Amino acid sequence: MCLTPPVRTGELFDLLRDGRPWTRAQLAEATGLARSTVTARIDTLMRLGLVAPFGGARSTGGRPPALFALNPTARLVVGVDVGATHASAALTDLNGSILGEVDARIAVADGPQPVLAWVVESVEALLADANRPVEDLAAIGIGLPGPVEHSTGRPINPPIMPGWDRYDVPGHLQQHYPVPVLVDNDVNIMALGERRRHLRDVDDLVLIKVATGIGAGIVSGGVLQRGAQGTAGDLGHVRVPGADDVPCRCGNSGCLEAVAAGPALAAAVRAQGEEAQTGGDVVELVRAGSQVAMAVVRQAGRDIGEIVATMVNLINPSVVVIGGQVAGAGEHLLAGIRESVYQRSLPLATEHLRIVTSRAGGEAAVLGASALAIEHVLSPDVVEAASEALAAADAEAEAAGS
Structure with a gap:
């Protein structure tokens, strides 16, 4: 006989992350737990600070x-x-609302020591400006x-x-802040940031x-x-048809x-x-009305679209978001991408496909x-581990007092 495993504190907490308040009765119904068990687990989550009361629900008679x-x-x-x-x-905060920001011109080619020293100083400054102790810091994403x-x-x-x-980025930062440090490449975190801020209801997307x-x-x-x-x-190192002579x-x-x-x-612009000198310069020329820059960007869009078309057929996203510096060229880049994608992808894959410019823009990466x-921090396993540690501490305190 296969029994359904009990709903842990971390899994119950996962329900409370959906952005709406819950009553104990609703949680009991959703999880199958007894009301007393739900109450005990809510109390644990409140002691951890992860859950707080949210006013009162409408009464059907008696206390709401x-x-x-x-x-x-x-x-x-x-x-x-x-x-x-x-x-x-x-x-x-834990909803992703920005409480403070800092930025700097610093070259990653300078190496990990100066760049991560800036990160350490920035974390300290952000906490100080928010008047929050370092103990409130739960994790760092980079x-x-x-x-x-x-x-x-x-x-x-x-x-x-x-x-x-192979530099130990988490280890370096944890010498200063003993919290989890999560590291990923910049494009992955941009995709996470775009989805969190503007595309929460989209489960299948690609950010380029x-x-x-x-x-x-x-x-x-x-x-x-x-x-x-x-x-x-x-995608950057996928072969483009007709460009074999370009190193x-x-x-x-x-x-x-x-x-x-x-x-x-x-x-390409200089050659004409x-x-x-940079992609940013090309974007500025497009905005200034340069026909040369517009044509170069449009062709770049077509080349990108050739590769994106294959990705659309393979992955079938509902949204393709174009971000990064060159995305500032706007419709001139998008038009080229759309031209190739809609020509080369299967009709069913593009029937409801949207190809759009990033709305999060420069904030996509830090949001991600x-x-x-x-x-x-809010994953069921991490919350469960915190609740177990709290229970162990209570048991130890009770044993010491007896």
Whole structure:
């Protein structure tokens, strides 16, 4: 006979994360637990600070039943986005609401020591500005511009990050803040941030970052897909038809990044007589009405769209979000992408497909890094471990007092 396992405290708490208040009776009905058990577990969650009373429900006669909901201010997390030439950090509550932000011009190529020293100083400053003690910090999420082994948080052979290969990023930060440190690549956290802020009801989406490089963050079935070694979504080094003679920094030729990322677009614009050193310069030229820049960006969109079309057929997302610096070119880039995708993808896959520019923009990465930390802190297993530790401490105190 197969028995349903008992609903743990962490699993009951997972129900309370849905953004609406619950009564004990509703929780008992949803979980199958006895009212007394629900009451005991709610008390534990309140002692942990994760749940708080939420006014009262409408009475059907007698005292109105109490409501309970997630207490978003109980703990704090910090989300950090480290880019090629910039870094930003945000302090958020457990709902992901930003309480404070800092940013700086800092080159990831300077190495892990100065960059992570900035992170340590930023966390301290954010907590001080919010007038919150370090004990309220529950976790740190951080995004890096290169491949990351998610299980260890170590960068693996990152092409634009000299000195970072297999560096123990979590261990470095935990010397200063003894909390969980979650590390992922920047495109994955951008996908998490875009979904949390603007696409909560979308379970299947792809975010494509077009900047110095090109990559994709893939959410399928509501879960971020990293792949076996964490390299899922590495679109930048997929071969583009007709570009075999274009060398790429990875050592191959014909890669999408080599023909459609920011540096490639700047080179294409310069070759036609206009001045541009970066992808940002190309975007500014597009905004200023440069026909050369518009044509270059439109062709880049077509090239990106060729690869995205294959991804659409394989993964079948409902939304493709275009982010990163070059996304600032707006409809000129999107038009090229749409042209190729709708021409090359299956009609059923594109019937309800939306291809849009990121709405979270520059905040997508820090929001995603925050979401990465929050999902860990509020996961059923972590909450269950905290409740068990509280029970053990109560038992020890009772034994000491007897």
